[in-house]
Amino acid sequence: MKAIGMILAGGNSKRMKELSDNRAIAAMPVAGTFRSIDFALSNMSNSHIQKVAVLTQYNARSLNEHLNSSKWWDFGRKQGGLYVLTPTLTVNNSSWYRGTADALYQNIHFLKDSHEPYVVLASGDGVYKLDYSKVLEYHIRKRADITVVCKELPTSEEIGRFGQVRTDADGRITDFEEKPMVEASTNVSCGIYVIRRRLLIELIERAADEDRYDFVKDILIRYKNLKRIYAYQLETYWSNISTVDAYYDTNMDFLKKEVRDYFFREGDSVYSKSDDLPPAKYNPGASVRNSMIAPGCIVNGSVENSVVFKQSYIGNNCVIKNSIILNDVYIGDNSVIENCIVESRSTIRANSSYSGQDEHRIVVEKNERYIL
Amino acid sequence: MKKEMIAMLLAGGQGSRLGVLTAEVAKPAVSFGGKYRIIDFPLSNCINSGVDTVGVLTQYQPLRLNTHIGIGIPWDLDRNYGGVTILSPYEQSQNSDWYTGTANAIYQNIRYIDSYNPEYVLILGGDHIYKMDYEVMLDFHKSNNADVTMAAMPVPLEEASRFGILITDETGRIVDFEEKPKNPRSNLASMGIYIFNWSVLREALLTNKEIPHLDFGMHVIPYCHQRGDRVFCYEYNGYWKDVGTLGSYWEANMELIDIVPVFNLYEDYWKIYTKSDTLPAQYISADAVTERCIIGDGAEIYGKLYNCVVGPGVVVEEGVEIHDSIIMEGCVIKKGSSLNKTILAGNSVVGENCKIGVGEYAESLYNKKVYCFDLVTVAEGSVIPDNVTIGKNVAISGVTTPEDYPDGKLVSGGYIIKGGEE
Numbered sequence: 001m002k003a004i005g006m007i008l009a010g011g012n013s014k015r016m017k018e019l020s021d022n023r024a025i026a027a028m029p030v031a032g033t034f035r036s037i038d039f040a041l042s043n044m045s046n047s048h049i050q051k052v053a054v055l056t057q058y059n060a061r062s063l064n065e066h067l068n069s070s071k072w073w074d075f076g077r078k079q080g081g082l083y084v085l086t087p088t089l090t091v092n093n094s095s096w097y098r099g100t101a102d103a104l105y106q107n108i109h110f111l112k113d114s115h116e117p118y119v120v121l122a123s124g125d126g127v128y129k130l131d132y133s134k135v136l137e138y139h140i141r142k143r144a145d146i147t148v149v150c151k152e153l154p155t156s157e158e159i160g161r162f163g164q165v166r167t168d169a170d171g172r173i174t175d176f177e178e179k180p181m182v183e184a185s186t187n188v189s190c191g192i193y194v195i196r197r198r199l200l201i202e203l204i205e206r207a208a209d210e211d212r213y214d215f216v217k218d219i220l221i222r223y224k225n226l227k228r229i230y231a232y233q234l235e236t237y238w239s240n241i242s243t244v245d246a247y248y249d250t251n252m253d254f255l256k257k258e259v260r261d262y263f264f265r266e267g268d269s270v271y272s273k274s275d276d277l278p279p280a281k282y283n284p285g286a287s288v289r290n291s292m293i294a295p296g297c298i299v300n301g302s303v304e305n306s307v308v309f310k311q312s313y314i315g316n317n318c319v320i321k322n323s324i325i326l327n328d329v330y331i332g333d334n335s336v337i338e339n340c341i342v343e344s345r346s347t348i349r350a351n352s353s354y355s356g357q358d359e360h361r362i363v364v365e366k367n368e369r370y371i372l
Numbered sequence: 373m374k375k376e377m378i379a380m381l382l383a384g385g386q387g388s389r390l391g392v393l394t395a396e397v398a399k400p401a402v403s404f405g406g407k408y409r410i411i412d413f414p415l416s417n418c419i420n421s422g423v424d425t426v427g428v429l430t431q432y433q434p435l436r437l438n439t440h441i442g443i444g445i446p447w448d449l450d451r452n453y454g455g456v457t458i459l460s461p462y463e464q465s466q467n468s469d470w471y472t473g474t475a476n477a478i479y480q481n482i483r484y485i486d487s488y489n490p491e492y493v494l495i496l497g498g499d500h501i502y503k504m505d506y507e508v509m510l511d512f513h514k515s516n517n518a519d520v521t522m523a524a525m526p527v528p529l530e531e532a533s534r535f536g537i538l539i540t541d542e543t544g545r546i547v548d549f550e551e552k553p554k555n556p557r558s559n560l561a562s563m564g565i566y567i568f569n570w571s572v573l574r575e576a577l578l579t580n581k582e583i584p585h586l587d588f589g590m591h592v593i594p595y596c597h598q599r600g601d602r603v604f605c606y607e608y609n610g611y612w613k614d615v616g617t618l619g620s621y622w623e624a625n626m627e628l629i630d631i632v633p634v635f636n637l638y639e640d641y642w643k644i645y646t647k648s649d650t651l652p653a654q655y656i657s658a659d660a661v662t663e664r665c666i667i668g669d670g671a672e673i674y675g676k677l678y679n680c681v682v683g684p685g686v687v688v689e690e691g692v693e694i695h696d697s698i699i700m701e702g703c704v705i706k707k708g709s710s711l712n713k714t715i716l717a718g719n720s721v722v723g724e725n726c727k728i729g730v731g732e733y734a735e736s737l738y739n740k741k742v743y744c745f746d747l748v749t750v751a752e753g754s755v756i757p758d759n760v761t762i763g764k765n766v767a768i769s770g771v772t773t774p775e776d777y778p779d780g781k782l783v784s785g786g787y788i789i790k791g792g793e794e
Contacts, residue, residue: 032653033669071445072650254652257672264652264670271650274446278637278644279406279666279682280654281629288662294653295407295669298638307653 003136004116004197005044006104009037009124010057010097015161015243018343018362024056025242026124027063029309029326029344031254031263032294035066036241037124038073038272041082045073046268047132049120050080053110055103057087057096063124072273085110099213105204111197119200121215123191127250128238129268132194135232139194142171145227146199146220149192151234155183158246162188163216165231173229176221187231189216190238237262248341248360251307251324255290277310285316294327301331315350324360330369337363373453375488377510377567379423380481381414382474383498384431389617391742392751392769392789393717394433400498401436402621403700403718405628405637406668406681409440410615411498412646415447415456420642421506423494425454427484429477431461431470446647459484473585475592479577485570493573495566495588501624501635502612503642510567512606516544519572519601520593523565525608535561536589538605546603551589560605562589563612572601611635619745622715625681625698629664651684659690668701675705683718697729706758713764714748723758731763734785738767743785 009026016025026037037054044052052075056063070082085107087096097103104111104121111119118139120132130149139147150167153159164185166175177184193215203219212218220229237259241247253259263270277296282288287302296311301318308314308325315333324341331337332350339356340363342348347369354363387399394402400411411428418426426449430437437458443449444456459481461470471477478485478495485493492513494506504523513521524538532553538560539548550556566588576592583591597603611634615621627633637644651670656662661676668684675692683701688694691708702719705711709722712729722728729748736743743749743765750756751769760777762768763784770790774780782788 033651255655257655260652260655260672269650270652274648274650276446276643276645276648279668279684281638282662282665282667283631284664286662288656288660290656290658292653292655293667296638309653 002116003047003049003118003120003132003194004111004114005049005052005120005122005132006107006110007037007040007044007052007054007122007124008100008103008191009054009063010060010103011123011125011242012058013242016247017244018364019244019247019341020059022059022343023062024058024060024124026054026056027060027066028125028241028247030127030241030251032292032307032309033275034270034272035063036127037063037066038270039127039129040122040124041073041075042268042270043122043128043130043132044120045075045271047120047130049132050075050077051083051114051116052080053083053085053107054124055085055097055107057103060086066273069273073271083110099218100215101204101207101218102213104200104215105208108201108204111201114197117197119195119197121193121195123240125242126190126192126238126240128190128234129236129263129270130192130234131268132192135192135194138232139230142230143228144172144230145195146223146229147194147232148173148220148229149190149234150187150231151190151238152187155186158243159183159186159188161243162240163191163220164188167231171230171232173224173231176216176224176229178216178221187233190234190240194232244341244360244362248324252305254292254307255305275310286314300333309344373488375425375454375490377423377492377494377506378425378427378454378485378488378490379414379418379494379496379506380478380485381411381418381426381428381496381498382477383411383428383437384434384471384477385499386432387499387616389742390615390621391618391739391749392767393618393621393715393749395751395769396433397436397752398430398432398434398498399616401433401440402615403683404501404615404621405625406666407648407684407701408644408646410501411437411440412447412644413501413503414496414498415441415449416642416644417502417504417506418494418496419447419449419645421504423506424449424451425488425490426456427459427481428456428498429459429471429481431477434458434460440647442647446645448645454488457484473587473591475577475580475588476586478573479581479586482574482577485574490570493568493570495564495568497564499616500563500612500614503610503635503644504565504608504612506565506567509565509606509608513567513604516604517602518567518604519569520596520603521567521606522546522593522603523563523606523608524560525563525612526559527561529556529559532556532559532561538562540605544604544607546597546605549593549597560607563608564589566593572596617745618715618742618747618749622698622713622745622747626679626696628681629666629679648684657690660688700752711748713746714750716750717752717754719752720750720754720756722756723760725759726756726762727760728756728762729764729766730761731784733764734783736765736767736785736787738785738787738789743767743787 070076075082239250286299294310312329326344343364347367383400449456654671657674667682675688694711697714700718706724709726755771767787
């Protein structure tokens with residue numbers, strides 16, 4: 001492929017509440033066995049992009065751990081590879097990434113040292129499958145300067161957290177409003193862009209000269225009448241997980257057969273780091289209904305309409321309903337958990353009860369764990 | 373550079389008593405415990421014991437084994453120096469031959485071993501389920517100043533006549549051995565795991581190379597013993613399971629679903645590694661039952677499962693009921709079928725409304741020695757058409773059609789074997 005990839009995975013979001021206390025959003029576990037960034041990385045790999053940079057900043061420990069080898073996504077070749085780029089102190093710079101454009105600017109050597117003519121920019125918080133070479137084909141066909149992947153969403157309060165676009169009949173973006181108070185359009189930007197590498201270098205160098213740091217505000221919106229910016233419409237599943245509700249809903253989407261079939265039984269695969277966990281185990285007393293259970297789990301109680309991530313233990317007579325149990329959670333006997341998201345490595349004491357009322361309650365319990 | 377100890381893993385055997393399960397794959401490549409293959413256990417033991425150089429000797433139907441092992445990535449055996457090497461029989465300028473015996477296979481690969489110039493060589497079989505720290509065994513070997521150390525485990529005395537039995541003195545040195553004795557003098561059964569000083573083994577192989585079907589238990593060990601080498605017995609008391617018959621294979625799988633299994637896969641410190649695709653979590657539907665089961669990644673369960681070991685990617689549709697069965701990777705069981713005590717090898721398809729494993733047990737019309745359990749055994753990639761009824765102790769292999777089932781039935785003890793050749 002004639003492109004390199006850059007994944008912006010530095011982000012934190014207040015709207016993730018406690019869930020992003022300890023990890024970047026891109027490292028959020030999704031669908032039982034994956035992390036959010038696996039989708040962008042797998043798309044890159046399946047689109048035959050060989051050289052990919054991941055830009056991290058906020059709380060990158062679990063993300064770095066996840067990326068400790070590039071072989072799971074089939075990078076790590078003589079040609080190309082996976083580059084994890086973090087902010088560093090240099091003679092010219094002593095700042096953290098001040099925005100998306102600044103993050104690119106601080107790593108401009110990566111862009112300058114490559115020879116591929118195009119760049120695919122993606123974010124680490126989208127759950128979707130997309131062959132970026134189709135977007136590139138469209139980009140070339142439209143003779144676009146920048147192509148923005150867009151998705152038509154149903155009207156909802158949620159829509160206010162996205163950039164909203166309006167296009168002309170040809171697909172050229174005429175209006176672009178970032179997170180407007182009043183809904184401008186239901187066509188939102190997915191934060192995935194294709195752009196010629198030399199043009200990107202030029203635009204971010206100019207932005208840096210003017211102390212402008214944001215790719216959307218300072219480049220896309222400012223240049224929309226000057227440059228040919230096109231929208232590529234994504235017709236298939238796409239979800240952004242960067243609020244608690246969106247994160248919850250995205251995981252629950254995987255309880256639908258058509259969503260699982262689309263991601264895991266049709267077309268390209270999604271890859272992730274291999275954990276070598278044993279099969280999930282169901283002991284007498286286990287009763288599981290409409291749920292996903294990840295490998296390494298041991299289930300003794302009842303689980304309904306829930307997603308249970310890797311290596312969790314559910315004790316006798318527990319009742320887990322409408323909840324997300326993240327990795328390596330221990331739930332003691334007779335506990336009841338409803339409408340909750342239980343943070344990784346939590347230890348829930350026996351006979352506890354947690355219930356989210358109006359919203360999904362986030363449970364973080366770092367109790368001492370005694371295991372035989 | 374020198375390696376202290378390298379392992380030679382004998383994985384060439386057919387395992388003919390596993391019947392149609394090994395019709396097209398070598399026994400070490402047969403699936404086990406939901407997501408593993410039998411060879412994963414000795415390979416994981418090697419890397420967990422710090423043995424990072426393993427020669428895998430293949431001969432019978434090696435394709436599945438070769439693709440499974442690849443360059444050894446799942447076991448961390450992809451090394452710059454050492455790692456895993458597949459050693460198949462090869463043509464030589466004279467005396468080209470298949471591997472005619474266990475020791476003959478090692479004899480034909482002396483050059484491989486010499487290239488690492490090891491002090492010790494560990495000889496392993498590829499067909500047992502166990503966790504063992506070979507480093508502890510090596511320490512035992514060194515502390516006894518031994519030439520050969522054989523691992524052995526105590527078995528009930530009444531079963532001892534099925535094994536090679538070791539008779540030791542009070543220091544653990546072997547004074548005599550008996551192959552399948554009528555009146556055993558000891559209950560220490562050889563596990564087919566040996567550590568040799570390479571110089572000792574090399575000399576023994578060269579001296580005895582002319583013996584036909586050169587075998588460790590029959591020739592090499594007796595030769596070393598008679599010569600006065602220090603041959604010691606390392607007693608092992610953990611879980612060790614031979615899965616050489618359909619009955620023991622089924623039993624070993626079923627033991628994994630006990631509440632606290634004797635052989636525990638859920639411990640962190642001695643992981644068993646395997647090659648696996650990245651799969652999502654498994655889905656259990658609102659009407660499904662999964663009672664006393666272990667289920668692999670990516671499975672989709674809409675039916676009812678009781679006492680089952682289910683592999684990755686299996687689909688069990690609505691209205692299906694399965695008892696006491698092993699369903700290996702990628703199988704599909706369509707609506708309304710019921711299975712009882714069935715071993716369904718990988719990527720097989722069972723049609724709608726089949727009844728499998730019903731009626732009374734009957735002696736096998738195909739092979740009485742292999743098929744003497746009340747299990748239905750279905751080979752890899754088989755297809756069973758809709759609406760058929762199948763008895764107990766049955767063997768099925770290949771794509772079967774309704775014409776293969778007179779009146780839609782296959783009686784107990786019956787068989788349908790369709791050729792694998794296209």
